[in-house]
Amino acid sequence: MAGGKGTRLKPFTEVLPKPLIPINNKTAISTIIDQFKMYKIKKFYISLNFKKEILESYLKYINKNKKYSFFFLNEKKPLGTAGPIKLLEGKIKQDFFVVNCDVIFNFDISNLKRIHVKNKNILTIVVTSKKQSIPYGVCYSEDGKSLKEFKEKIENEFNINIGLYLVNKKIFKYIKKNKNLDFDKLINILLKNNEKIGLYFIESNNWKDVGQWDNYNDFTSNGKKN
Secondary structure (H helix, E strand, C coil): CCCCCCHHHCCHHHCCCHHHCEECCEEHHHHHHHHHHCCCCCEEEEEECCCHHHHHHHHHHHCCCCCCEEEEEECCCCCCCCHHHHHHCCCCCCCEEEECCCEEECCCHHHHHHHHHHCCCCEEEEEEEEEEECCCEEEECCCCCCCCEEEECCEEEEEEEEEEEEECHHHHHHCCCCCCCCHHHHHHHHHHCCCCEEEEECCHHHEEECCCHHHHHHHHHCCCCC
């Protein structure tokens, strides 16, 4: 998914599209492609919209030796993080990976595929745990007037979606053609229709979101991939 405007990465994205942000002497999108290549995946469908001419030219350049098969899905208008999947209908017959272009990952995707197929999921979401701290005292009350319990600096842990999925082709029927749709809404549509959605847990150090400056700077300052 490479058609977004990347507003969280301004001013970089005022010049270049987000997938071309540098990651350890590569770009984000080439880093993702190389990770899939490790598992002998060489066929890629890439959604394009914002600054699509620049991104398409870059991908053609890195593929001058024909190492990959690139197919471009041109969004006539922004289709969100899930809407472009509909453009694959009729083009793909097997389960397929969907990944946001700002997700850098490093884990065994062959095991993800094995579990996805075994459990017959329409969708498997890759998740990791993230702790969130509240740096204040938290007041608990039943009536909003009287204090029942007080806790200082609470830390909660959540399972978060990293932006990488394995998808069954049955999902096409839940996505409307040329309609903007984000993955959160698609997931809720699937849940309402009692479709089976799996979760695949990875360690938090096996991925990084480089789609916003704080995370990007933290990742690149380490001088290595997580």
